[in-house]
Amino acid sequence: xxxKNIRFLKLFLLMALCWxxxxxxxxxxxxxxxxxxxxxxxxxxxxxxxxxxxxxxxDVYFTARFSKIVDWKITIVGEESQAEKIIEGKSRAIDxxxxxxxxxxxxLPMFRAEKCKIQLSVxxxxxxxxxxxxxxxxxxxxxxxxTDFEDGFNGKWLSFVQSGADMSFIxxxxxxxxxxKHYYDMGGKVDWxxxxxxxxxxxxxxxxxxxxxxDNADNLYFNTMLYLPEGIVNPLILFxxxxxxxxxxxxxxxxxxxxxxxxxxxxxxxxxxxxxxxxSDLASLNNGSPVDPNGNGVFEPNKLYRISVxxxxxxxxxxxxTYMDYVxxxxxxxxxx
Amino acid sequence: xxRLLYIILLAGMFGGLHAQDTSRTVWxxxxxxxxxxxxxxxxxxxxxxxxxxxxxxxxxxVDLSANIKPNDQTYINATVRVRNDYGGFWGGGVTFxxxxxxxxxxxxxxxxxxxxxxxxxxxxxxxYNSSERNxxxxxxxxxxxxxxxxxxxYYKNNTWRQQGAAVDFALQFSKLAEELQFxxxxxxxxxxxxxxxxxxxxxxxxxTLLQSKYLNAGVNYAEMMDVAGTSSDTTLFxxxxxxxxVNAQYATKDWHFVGKTEFGNSANFITKDTNYNRIDDYFYxxxxxxxxxxxxxxxxxxxxxxxxxxxxxxxxxLRFNYAQTPAFLSxxxxxxxTRPISMIDFLxxxxxxxxxxxxxxxxxxxxxxxxxxxxxxxxxxxxxTLKVGQKAxxxxxxWEASYQNLSEIVGQGTTALRNYKTVRLNxxxxxxxxxxxxxxxxxxQVAYWNENTTRKGNETFENVDFTNTSYSIGAEVETISxxxxxxxxxxxxxxxxxxxxxxxxxxxxxxxxxxxxxxSESINAFGLKYAFSENSSLQFNWQHCLWTDVNxxxxxxxxxxxxxMYNLKF
Numbered sequence: 001x002x003x004k005n006i007r008f009l010k011l012f013l014l015m016a017l018c019w020x021x022x023x024x025x026x027x028x029x030x031x032x033x034x035x036x037x038x039x040x041x042x043x044x045x046x047x048x049x050x051x052x053x054x055x056x057x058x059d060v061y062f063t064a065r066f067s068k069i070v071d072w073k074i075t076i077v078g079e080e081s082q083a084e085k086i087i088e089g090k091s092r093a094i095d096x097x098x099x100x101x102x103x104x105x106x107x108l109p110m111f112r113a114e115k116c117k118i119q120l121s122v123x124x125x126x127x128x129x130x131x132x133x134x135x136x137x138x139x140x141x142x143x144x145x146x147t148d149f150e151d152g153f154n155g156k157w158l159s160f161v162q163s164g165a166d167m168s169f170i171x172x173x174x175x176x177x178x179x180x181k182h183y184y185d186m187g188g189k190v191d192w193x194x195x196x197x198x199x200x201x202x203x204x205x206x207x208x209x210x211x212x213x214x215d216n217a218d219n220l221y222f223n224t225m226l227y228l229p230e231g232i233v234n235p236l237i238l239f240x241x242x243x244x245x246x247x248x249x250x251x252x253x254x255x256x257x258x259x260x261x262x263x264x265x266x267x268x269x270x271x272x273x274x275x276x277x278x279x280s281d282l283a284s285l286n287n288g289s290p291v292d293p294n295g296n297g298v299f300e301p302n303k304l305y306r307i308s309v310x311x312x313x314x315x316x317x318x319x320x321x322t323y324m325d326y327v328x329x330x331x332x333x334x335x336x337x
Numbered sequence: 338x339x340r341l342l343y344i345i346l347l348a349g350m351f352g353g354l355h356a357q358d359t360s361r362t363v364w365x366x367x368x369x370x371x372x373x374x375x376x377x378x379x380x381x382x383x384x385x386x387x388x389x390x391x392x393x394x395x396x397x398x399v400d401l402s403a404n405i406k407p408n409d410q411t412y413i414n415a416t417v418r419v420r421n422d423y424g425g426f427w428g429g430g431v432t433f434x435x436x437x438x439x440x441x442x443x444x445x446x447x448x449x450x451x452x453x454x455x456x457x458x459x460x461x462x463x464x465y466n467s468s469e470r471n472x473x474x475x476x477x478x479x480x481x482x483x484x485x486x487x488x489x490x491y492y493k494n495n496t497w498r499q500q501g502a503a504v505d506f507a508l509q510f511s512k513l514a515e516e517l518q519f520x521x522x523x524x525x526x527x528x529x530x531x532x533x534x535x536x537x538x539x540x541x542x543x544x545t546l547l548q549s550k551y552l553n554a555g556v557n558y559a560e561m562m563d564v565a566g567t568s569s570d571t572t573l574f575x576x577x578x579x580x581x582x583v584n585a586q587y588a589t590k591d592w593h594f595v596g597k598t599e600f601g602n603s604a605n606f607i608t609k610d611t612n613y614n615r616i617d618d619y620f621y622x623x624x625x626x627x628x629x630x631x632x633x634x635x636x637x638x639x640x641x642x643x644x645x646x647x648x649x650x651x652x653x654x655l656r657f658n659y660a661q662t663p664a665f666l667s668x669x670x671x672x673x674x675t676r677p678i679s680m681i682d683f684l685x686x687x688x689x690x691x692x693x694x695x696x697x698x699x700x701x702x703x704x705x706x707x708x709x710x711x712x713x714x715x716x717x718x719x720x721x722t723l724k725v726g727q728k729a730x731x732x733x734x735x736w737e738a739s740y741q742n743l744s745e746i747v748g749q750g751t752t753a754l755r756n757y758k759t760v761r762l763n764x765x766x767x768x769x770x771x772x773x774x775x776x777x778x779x780x781x782q783v784a785y786w787n788e789n790t791t792r793k794g795n796e797t798f799e800n801v802d803f804t805n806t807s808y809s810i811g812a813e814v815e816t817i818s819x820x821x822x823x824x825x826x827x828x829x830x831x832x833x834x835x836x837x838x839x840x841x842x843x844x845x846x847x848x849x850x851x852x853x854x855x856x857s858e859s860i861n862a863f864g865l866k867y868a869f870s871e872n873s874s875l876q877f878n879w880q881h882c883l884w885t886d887v888n889x890x891x892x893x894x895x896x897x898x899x900x901x902m903y904n905l906k907f
Contacts, residue, residue: 029846
């Protein structure tokens with residue numbers, strides 16, 4: 001072999017050696033210990049604080065460490081409210097990154113300032129871990145609150161109640177409230193008309209005389225909490241939103257927009273439900289069917305004039321009852337209770 | 338520098354057609370086949386009144402090739418297959434298919450091209466059709482493989498049959514180097530459905546510099562990719578493989594020295610798919626060989642390291658579809674269990690074979706080869722292979738023995754690594770060549786394969802211990818002129834425990850399935866073969882297959898089979 005051949009060979013071998021690559025040496029697939037290893041608690045379940053003031057922006061987190069990756073579930077239950085917060089995960093460790101709680105609620109009603117029981121359970125294992133903490137103050141929810149019914153019936157609200165049987169359109173105070181201690185109880189039986197009763201929240205009932213809403217309907221959510229008692233299947237709740245497009249302090253049915261949304265009992269579960277809808281998803285309705293709005297057809301929540309809540313039921317369907325609580329507009333996302 | 342354009346012939350591109358007289362402008366060639374199979378199934382123990390005991394099947398077919406040479410620089414081949422499955426009289430069951438169509442030729446006596454069906458390969462790490470079989474097999478069974486491989490376009494040079502185009506040309510030099518060869522191809526993998534499935538193509542090529550008779554080096558590139566804008570799916574699959582090859586050789590009067598290396602990397606990514614992260618990896622493979630020309634004796638040593646994330650669809654696609662159930666006797670036994678794939682299916686069942694490249698690693702069964710299920714380019718392997726052997730010593734015998742010791746580079750689900758030890762022996766004696774008076778054929782074949790996979794971890798569930806063992810013995814004795822008596826026996830036994838990776842649609846390992854085997858099977862065959870000529874033969878085989886699950890998890894069964902097979906090439 002000639003010298004030029006050897007030089008040529010050296011050149012290519014050098015290229016091979018210089019083929020600079022880096023290799024990820026992580027193992028492939030799930031860890032066998034997680035699949036087949038024995039489960040053991042390496043660090044016991046613990047809570048970062050026994051008392052927490054959510055209104056001050058504080059949080060609380062939970063910790064534990066296991067010998068393998070497991071499906072775990074932390075359930076926090078308010079002793080007084082029976083509110084539930086559920087945090088679930090699949091990991092080897094529970095820590096601030098996957099088990100942080102800032103006072104939110106998974107199952108309504110919302111938490112109050114109360115003592116809470118905490119339970120950690122691990123799937124496929126009989127072990128249960130218990131602890132407790134005290135909520136000093138509930139968290140502050142950002143949004144434009146229409147009412148939480150805590151201050152009684154506002155004199156500027158409008159109410160209409162048919163003269164049916166067992167009529168109940170009143171603010172009640174008891175432990176059933178979704179938030180606080182008060183809620184609005186709508187109920188009755190009217191066998192000649194769909195409408196059982198209604199309540200209206202005009203803008204001038206608000207402290208500033210306006211709802212103070214954004215003009216971006218895609219970024220605004222209407223939220224309220226609705227309670228369906230056991231065995232009640234017939235209510236239809238119609239929310240109407242009237243806009244004063246020309247800012248004349250009145251609403252003209254013939255020339256201005258009214259948007260609406262219907263909530264049927266079938267969409268609700270027994271107990272408290274959170275209902276949220278983006279403002280731009282509202283529609284102009286006539287007897288439940290979409291129609292063209294009478295005004296400019298532009299969603300203008302900043303010109304919202306009045307919110308009406310019509311409580312309806314088929315006249316032949318018997319007694320209907322639903323509670324309502326915590327009516328609030330939120331920006332950018334639905335209410336996180 | 339004198340520059341000449343030079344034509345590179347694609348060796349083996351045209352199979353048997355090379356032998357044809359090409360002075361005519363139009364001529365016919367082709368193949369014909371007639372096959373009758375008779376199978377008798379029975380459980381090894383007890384009775385099975387549910388499964389049909391006797392199955393008969395067969396077919397005749399003719400592949401008629403029109404060879405058209407309209408001018409000196411153009412050649413057209415169109416092959417039509419007429420097939421009649423037995424039982425389809427008077428036209429029923431007859432199928433007509435266009436089996437092959439291509440045009441090839443020369444442009445200005447310089448550039449060679451081929452359009453339509455092409456058989457192509459690059460290197461074992463870029464584009465290569467690896468053999469599907471690891472277990473040992475005597476020659477009496479070759480007739481089955483030959484028919485299947487012909488049907489599936491698998492040729493001995495490990496090409497993949499594709500549809501597309503290929504171009505080859507070369508430059509010749511007077512100094513520094515002798516020649517620079519260029520080979521390019523582009524093939525279509527799947528057509529768009531004009532909805533959610535886009536056009537996928539596979540293309541690449543190589544540039545090889547023949548520096549001298551001692552040395553050549555080249556660069557290979559292969560890419561499989563989705564073509565943007567051909568469907569509503571905005572995610573686009575890409576796999577890119579770039580390799581370098583260096584081959585050196587030196588010969589004296591008695592000795593021949595060869596050194597080869599291939600090294601490269603791959604990138605696998607899907608654009609706009611947030612669920613899939615790009616993976617890159619590399620490999621290298623060094624091989625050295627010393628051969629004594631006089632004795633035919635050789636020693637071959639190889640070391641390779643193929644990264645766990647090295648992906649090369651052209652080289653890692655499997656011929657055999659292990660995820661499918663056999664078409665022949667799919668269910669059997671009192672419980673009508675799905676019959677697992679066995680050795681007989683490798684010989685008979687064309688529905689289990691692939692002719693498409695797979696963008697991801699396919700399912701495999703450790704029972705049929707665990708060390709390198711995806712061929713030489715199997716990812717996550719490093720280690721060495723030693724071979725010794727002797728080629729056609731005085732035409733008396735050939736033999737080759739090899740030992741391979743591979744291990745994983747990264748563990749699967751654990752840091753413990755699997756180790757794969759493989760021993761293989763193949764030997765063939767041409768006994769009549771050693772006899773001065775006997776001119777007819779007397780051949781004896783022996784083969785052995787043992788593959789052991791182990792993994793030892795800190796925990797019991799990390800341990801793996803799985804062994805495949807196969808051996809075969811075969812003989813062919815020519816009695817009266819052209820009539821040979823053949824006998825062959827082959828067996829495969831698999832036992833132990835393995836943990837097989839389960840991959841998602843991206844090819845990522847998401848889980849492991851416990852694979853416990855203790856299965857033994859064998860085929861004992863006796864045959865008669867009459868060779869009318871080099872191109873036509875009639876062979877009758879009778880064979881007895883035994884399949885036994887030692888753990889008694891599945892019902893044991895047996896087949897008594899005969900096959901009458903006539904093959905003609907014209």
